[in-house]
Amino acid sequence: MHDIRFIRENPEAFDRALGRRGLAALSSQILALDEERRGKIQAAETAQAEQNRASKEVGAAKARGDDAEFERLRALVAEKKAEIAALNTQAAARDAELRDILMTIPNLPLDEVPEGRDENDNVEIRTWGTPREFPFQPVEHFEIKGVKPGMDFETAAKLSGSRFMVLKGAVTRVHRALGQFMVDTHVEEHGLTECWTPVLVKDEPMFGTGNLPKFSEDSYQTTNGWWLIPTAEVTLTNFVAGEILDQAQLPIRMTAHTHCFRSEAGSAGKDTTGMLRQHQFEKVEMVTICEPEQALAEHDRMTACAEAILQKLNLPYRTVVLCTGDMGFGSQKTHDIEVWVPGQGKYREISSCSTCGQFQARRMNARFRPEGGKPEFVATLNGSGLAVGRTLIAVLENGQQEDGSVDLPAVLHPYLGGKTRISPEGDLV
Known part of the structure; x- marks a missing residue:
């Protein structure tokens, strides 16, 4: 606000x-x-x-x-x-x-944010890795021979309708391993505190992060008034709602691996095949609460934490700064990280890291007391570290082989009992 x-x-x-x-x-x-x-x-x-x-x-x-x-x-x-x-x-x-x-008025962009109308005006600031050259025509994740047994779209549609997914067998285990690997990396190497939060929240947390009142149609509400969280940004950020923190407590850096729920309102016809855009998905979220003067440095730090996951997975990516017309409602400045997906032959968003300044804190009445001073609003930041399903897509597509098998990143092998690939038959071997 x-x-x-x-x-x-x-x-x-x-x-x-x-x-x-x-x-x-x-x-x-x-x-x-x-x-x-x-x-x-x-x-x-x-x-x-x-x-x-x-x-x-x-x-x-x-x-x-x-x-x-x-x-x-x-x-x-x-x-x-x-x-x-x-x-x-x-x-x-x-x-x-x-x-x-x-x-209902969005946050004001920082002066350094490039002006533009949509994603075509975003500015690339760096790339990492080189897209692999395939000796065959790469396909999308759901078309890979060894992956097909592990992605059951028909059962998902029978259970829940479109934009849902049932995973089975080896693909399920790789998906689970990715989430564990991300959380472990953020905790052990990046110094984030792991949290486990509800996925059902009251109105107030949704107002606090800016999901309400303007974007109610983007989320699901239960008949008794709870909201299903679109991301753990909602819960983690609201940990400090109504609080006056000591300056010595800052910065607070947290991460949580949760289910997330989005209605995908307005996305009719977009990414209807595969598991790129789902109503229910998993994400490892990062949230930082800090002093306003530290927000930009924390923004760069958070972006680096997300990029480190992709580097460890050896997945090529590019990082862009979003233009004013493509930024989210609560953001002052946003970095999007886009991973290379060879099945589509392009980069696709896998993480957004945003600094919100004091915008969310004012909505939540979240403050800190500087030494010898009056309480001030904290700054809040949030970012994906990463979207688990989209990372799975990237791992499968970048690791696909001509015989339909998938070579898996070395950092995942310990999480898979030493197994290194998905066979053409869909087994973890």
Whole structure:
């Protein structure tokens, strides 16, 4: 959420930043509502002072036997009481209206973020690895001979419909190994604290991370009001909601491996084959809570943690900085990591790492107390480290062999009981 004081003091800068996101100027509308709200509050305070003064004078009038003045003052007290109640109600309504508007406006991009309209305007900042040259025509993951027995689309459709997956046998074990490998690496080498969180949350955590109110259609809600998390960003970030942390506690770096659920609203016709875009999937999420001044350094650190997973798996990738038109709602700056998938012959997103500044913290009222200072809002960051299913796709496609087998990355062998490949028959050998 945005700081109304910033908008009051910097209306032109606020509108300019919204314009970089392709949005119309909003400061005039916001400030008019804010001025009306403040006017109601000030009028209520004036009326309260008048009521207090009249209340004090009521007793004096009664004591001196001035019945007319006593009745006038008593009526004035009642009048002011009603006026105050009406003004407070009006102020509360304007405050709720202002909050609703501020809740639906996306975060402002940092000046260094490239301007653009969509993914075509994103800027590549580095690449790693060289895509493998195949002596045969590589196919997509679900077409690999040894993988086919382990991906059951028909049963998934019978159970749940489209955009769901049933994994079996060797493919399932590789999928599980990938998640364990990612978490172990983040904990043992990157210093993140492993967490296990619910996948059902109340409204407040979804509001805190910006998933509500604007993007309710992108998530699933149960009949009793819980939301299925779209990512563990929701739970991990909200660990500090409503808290005032000591400065010495920062930075807090966490990771969690969870199921995630997304309705994929608006994605009709996109990636309908295979398991690239699913309603239910697993992801290893990273979240950092830090001082605002450290956020950009933490952003680079988090991106490096995600890249390290791909390097260990020997998967070629490129890292891009998203342009203003392609950034997520809560982001100030985002790095996308795109892994090479030879079956499609292109790079596909496998991780997004974003710094949100104090945007989410203001929604959650999450603060820290600098030594000798007043509480300030923390900065929050989140990133995929990585999406497990998409990593599985990349591992299978990059490791495919002409006979339909799949060579698996060496770092996974210890998680697979020393097995090194999927045979053309679909066995782990």
